[in-house]
Amino acid sequence: MLAYLRSIGVATVPEPPLETPRQQLLVAYERYLTRERGLRLLTVTKYLHIASVFLDGLPDPFPDALAALSAEQVIGFVCDKGAGAKSISGGLRVFLRYLYLSGTVGRELDEAVPPAAGWKLSGLPARLDAAAMAAVMATCDRASTTGRRDYAILMLLARLGLRAHEVAGLELDDIRWRAGTVVLRRKCGRSEELPLPVDVGQALVDYLQIRPAAGAFRAVFMSVVAPRRPTTRAAVTLLARRHCAAAGVASGGARRLRHTLASDLLAAGASLSEIGLVLGHRSVSVTSIYAKVDRVALAELVRPWPLADPEEANPWA
Template sequence: MQSLLAACDRRSPIGRRDYAVLMLLSRLGLRAGEVVALTLEDLDWDEGAIRVRGPALRCDPLPLPADVGAALAEYLREGRPPCSARNVFICARAPRQPLRGPSAVSCIVRRALQRAGIDAPFYGAHLLRHSLATQMLGDGASLGEIGQILRHRNVQTTTIYAKVDLGALRGLALPRPEGTS
């Protein structure tokens, strides 16, 4: 994650935008569509919170970690082009309009992975959501806790992340009988 974030040139408007997007994906586990849908009104600076519009018209308030808030503030002050759109993230090139859907966020992730020299099995935005869950699992979080962070309605949805904890799974495996290969 550090290499991916470091690959963003935060001296440029595009780099500031990409860094803020990557922070939302990697620290809050947002989906690409949730990043695209963010509006300026969804950011509550006084409360330190962000409102996320998820699937099925859900709207979830989340705490805004200081580092994510700082990345967003830097982009809004020094990177976001002036335009009438209320979306947080705007195309860097004319016409100045909101990002054109989740695929635009996945392109940001793919370019950042390439810049960082990271060869990943998947290149979309969901990779960072999955990485967050995997890191949490490795740090000892329960599937229930991970499901809360990722805003899963059903615990079964979160179980896909259990298969990546190879260390925990090894502890469950039976020893191989002697004389077998």
């Protein structure tokens, strides 16, 4: 209606507001994150929010405050966030690095962001044993469309270790049946082709035979109820949690299925580089967390206690 009123001259077309220097900077930063860094929309949104909050704290005039940005201001901003400092540190470093690369500021301030204490890698990766994994798979009613879809998704998560967004982004053309492979869309716009296990392929076939009509959509997994839409990353995450809970697995989900695959591959003798290839890691340092679950190999690194007398070895006995 508004477009029609404007076309006959009854309603005027408002002039777009002039972009402020702050808005221009955020627009350029968004372009950098999407085009040059190739980050996902979810990550771009998070980084833009962090940058926006940081810029809101600068005094007027904005251009002068930005040019005079100091390490003390960066440290103060992070320290004021308290317990939330850990969640913004990474995004703030990316933004400060962009400011230097774009010539907006004359100094590299990303190293001024104080490190936040965190013990993310202190524990062992959570995994499921064979009985728990079978119980999770058994929660799918494979006589129904929903059950077949969920079973195929769980098989991709458990047998290929896919991330939730990789499952949601899978398209029909990505499955190369004759070659027995599947093309996966990894982070930062990368694509990799991996072998498709027979049992995973059979689960996909069982679902695709009764997959709801999707019109022009080429996504493999679709919503079961109308309106028909491709399954989202959030839906895959909730689906995995729901089936794990139904099987009595506490704190289960897509990430735990992924950890289970990595742990099983390590136990079968696969190297960290091979595990990283399956999981889509770009650095072996990310995969190295799974080395901690290989207790047999780690036991060989343990040095014997230097005291020969067993009684002296334990002074508290």
